[in-house]
Amino acid sequence: xxHRIFVAVVLTCLWSVFVLAVAQTDAKHSQNNSKPQPxxxxxxxxxxxxxxxQTNCGRCxxxxxxxxPSEARAVVRHMRVRAMLSAExxxxxxxxxxx
Amino acid sequence: MVARxxxxxxxxxxxxxxxxxxxxxxxxxxxxxFLTATQGDNTFFQPVVAPVLVVxxxxxxxxxxxxxxxxFISRENGTTGPYQGRFFGTLEYLQLDYNANSHLTITAGRxxxxxxxFNERLSAIxxxxxxxxxxxxxxxxxxxxxxxxxLRGALISNDRYAVNYTAYFSTLSNVTKFESERxxxxxxxxxxxxxxxxxxxxxxxxxxxxxxxxxxxHISWTPSGLPLEIKGEWAHSLSGHGYWIQGGYRLSQLGGxxxxxxxxxxxxxxxxFFRSRHIAGDSxxxxxxxxxxxxxxxxxPYEIRLNASYGRQxxxxxxxxxxxxxxxxxxxxxxxxxxxxx
Numbered sequence: 001x002x003h004r005i006f007v008a009v010v011l012t013c014l015w016s017v018f019v020l021a022v023a024q025t026d027a028k029h030s031q032n033n034s035k036p037q038p039x040x041x042x043x044x045x046x047x048x049x050x051x052x053x054q055t056n057c058g059r060c061x062x063x064x065x066x067x068x069p070s071e072a073r074a075v076v077r078h079m080r081v082r083a084m085l086s087a088e089x090x091x092x093x094x095x096x097x098x099x
Numbered sequence: 100m101v102a103r104x105x106x107x108x109x110x111x112x113x114x115x116x117x118x119x120x121x122x123x124x125x126x127x128x129x130x131x132x133f134l135t136a137t138q139g140d141n142t143f144f145q146p147v148v149a150p151v152l153v154v155x156x157x158x159x160x161x162x163x164x165x166x167x168x169x170x171f172i173s174r175e176n177g178t179t180g181p182y183q184g185r186f187f188g189t190l191e192y193l194q195l196d197y198n199a200n201s202h203l204t205i206t207a208g209r210x211x212x213x214x215x216x217f218n219e220r221l222s223a224i225x226x227x228x229x230x231x232x233x234x235x236x237x238x239x240x241x242x243x244x245x246x247x248x249x250l251r252g253a254l255i256s257n258d259r260y261a262v263n264y265t266a267y268f269s270t271l272s273n274v275t276k277f278e279s280e281r282x283x284x285x286x287x288x289x290x291x292x293x294x295x296x297x298x299x300x301x302x303x304x305x306x307x308x309x310x311x312x313x314x315x316x317h318i319s320w321t322p323s324g325l326p327l328e329i330k331g332e333w334a335h336s337l338s339g340h341g342y343w344i345q346g347g348y349r350l351s352q353l354g355g356x357x358x359x360x361x362x363x364x365x366x367x368x369x370x371x372f373f374r375s376r377h378i379a380g381d382s383x384x385x386x387x388x389x390x391x392x393x394x395x396x397x398x399x400p401y402e403i404r405l406n407a408s409y410g411r412q413x414x415x416x417x418x419x420x421x422x423x424x425x426x427x428x429x430x431x432x433x434x435x436x437x438x439x440x441x
Contacts, residue, residue: 055292059321059328060220064432065402071434074126077161078153080198082219084263086256087201 049096056083057093072098123155125435129165130225132428138412139420144172144182149191149224164193165223190276191244206249206267209277213249213265213286214239214301215332216317217343225430228364229394229408231422233343234372237382238334239284239303239313245269246279261290263299271307281307288317295321301334309378311337326351338381341372341388347396357400366394366408389413392422402430 053063057079067075072094080090129150136143147169154162172184194208211219218240221227236243249267256262266285272278283306288299301315315334321327331344345368351361372388394408410422 054323055290055295059295059297059319061226062398064430065400067432068434070124070437071126071432074124074153074155074434075128075432077155078126078128078151078163081161081163081196081204081206081251084204084251084253084265086253087198089253089256 046096046099049092049094052089052092053096056085056089067097069098123157125152125154126432127152127435128430128432130223130428130430132224132426134224134230134426135424136230137421137423140178141173144170146170146172147224159198161196161198162194163196165191167191188276201252202254203250203252206251207247209244209246209279210249210267212240212243212245212269212282212284212303213251213267214284214303214313215286215315215334216299216319216330217332218243221330225402225404225428228345228347228366228396228406229368229392230406230424230426233332233368234370234384234388234390235332235334235341235343238336238338238341239301239315241269241280241282241303241305242278242382244279245282246272246277258292261292263288263290280305284313293323295323309337326356336381337376338378338383339372339374339376341370343368343370345369349398362398364396364398366392366396368392368394368410384414386415390422394424404428404430 057063060083064075076085076090076094076097079085079093080087085093127150129148131148132146134145134147136145147167149165149167151165152163156162167187167189169187169189170184171187172182174180175183190209192208192210194206194210197205199205211222213219217233217236222232222236222243245267247267247269249265251265252263254262254264264285264287268283269279269281271281282303284301284303286299286301288297290297297317297319299317301313301317303313305311305313313334313336315332317332318330320329326349327346329344329346331342333342334340345366347364347366349356349361349364351358353360355361369391370389372384374384374387377385390410390412392408392410394406397405399405404427406424406426406428408422408424410424411419412422413419
C-alpha cells in the first residue's frame with residue numbers, strides 16, 4: 001500500500017513539473033514572438049554577443065530555450081559573477097539575449 | 100530561526116530591488132528533478148528542488164542565493180524493509196556582490212568554494228551531466244561552502260585570451276546551515292577562445308586544526324564547430340589525490356540539435372581516488388576507488404532533460420559494485436514580478 005502511494009505521489013509530481021514547464025515555455029515563446037526585429041548595427045553586436053555567450057556561458061551549459069528581456073538582465077548580472085565576465089562581455093551577451 | 104531570518108532578508112531584498120529600478124527585475128531560477136540510483140542492491144530515490152534567487156540592486160550590487168532541498172528515500176534496512184524518507188535542506192550560497200569595476204567583483208557572505216571547476220560551475224543538477232559529484236570533489240572545497248569574502252573577475256579578457264581569478268578567505272562557522280571552515284585560497288584560469296581551451300590551477304590552505312594545503316588543476320576544452328566538451332580535474336591533499344575526466348558529445352550533427360537524434364548526448368567519465376592517509380572528517384572515501392561511467396542524456400523540449408548512466412565502482416582491489424542511475428531534471432526561470440518588455 002505504501003509503495004503504491006509513493007509511486008502515485010512521484011507520478012503526480014512529475015506530471016506537475018511537466019505541465020508547469022509547458023505552460024511557462026509557451027508563455028515565453030508568445031512573448032518573444034512579439035519582439036521587434038533588430039537593426040543592422042544591433043545584429044553585428046548580437047553576433048559578437050553570441051560568440052561571447054558561447055565561449056563564456058556555453059562552456060558549462062546550454063543556452064536557455066526562451067528568455068524574456070526582463071529576465072535577461074538579471075541572468076547576465078548573475079552570470080557576470082558566476083562566469084567572471086568583464087563589463088564588456090556582460091554588455092555584449094545582454095545585447096545577444098535581449099536585443 | 101534561520102528560516103525566519105532568510106525569509107525576512109529575502110523580503111527586504113525584493114522591496115529594495117523594486118525601489119531601485121524597474122529594469123532590475125529579480126528572478127527565481129534553478130532546477131527541479133527526480134533522481135534514482137542503485138548501488139549494488141541498494142536503491143535510493145531523491146526528489147530535488149534547487150532554487151536560485153537573483154536580486155539586482157541598482158547598477159553594481161547583486162544578491163544571489165541557491166538552496167538545495169532534497170528528499171532521500173530508501174529502504175529501512177538498505178535492501179529490505181519499507182521505504183522511508185528523510186529531508187535535507189542546504190543553503191549553498193547567499194552572497195552580496197559588488198561590481199567594483201570591469202575586472203573586479205567583491206563578494207561577501209556564503210559562497211561556493213572556488214576550487215577546480217566542478218563545485219562552482221558544474222554542481223547544479225541541471226548542468227551536471229552525470230548525477231554524482233566526482234570522487235575528489237571534497238578535496239580543497241572545505242565541504243563545498245565558505246563563509247567570508249572573495250575577490251574575483253576577469254583580469255584580462257579579449258579575443259585572443261582571457262585570464263580569470265578568484266581569491267577568498269573563509270571563517271570558521273558552526274552556525275546551523277551556515278557551517279564553514281577557516282580557509283583561504285584561490286584559483287587562476289587561462290582561456291584561449293580560438294581553440295576553446297581553459298587551463299587553470301587552484302590552491303587552498305586550511306587554517307584550523309591540522310593546517311594543510313590542497314592543490315588542483317583543471318582543464319576544459321570545447322572546440323569550436325564541434326558539439327564536444329571535455330572537462331577534467333586533478334587534485335591533491337594530505338588525505339589523498341585523484342582525478343576525473345569527462346567527455347560529452349551531443350549528436351547535433353545528425354539532423355540538428357532539435358532532431359530526435361540530435362537531442363542525445365553520450366557522456367563518459369573516468370575517475371580515481373588514491374587514499375594517502377586517514378584524516379577524520381575529510382568527506383573522502385576511506386579506501387582507493389576507481390569508477391568508469393557511461394551515460395546518456397536526452398534533452399527534451401521545455402528545458403527537461405532525461406539522463407541514465409551505468410558505472411562500475413571498484414573499491415580497492417577486492418570489491419566492485421554496479422551503479423545504475425536514472426533521472427529527470429527541469430530547469431526553470433521566472434521573473435518575480437512583471438518588468439519592462441525591452
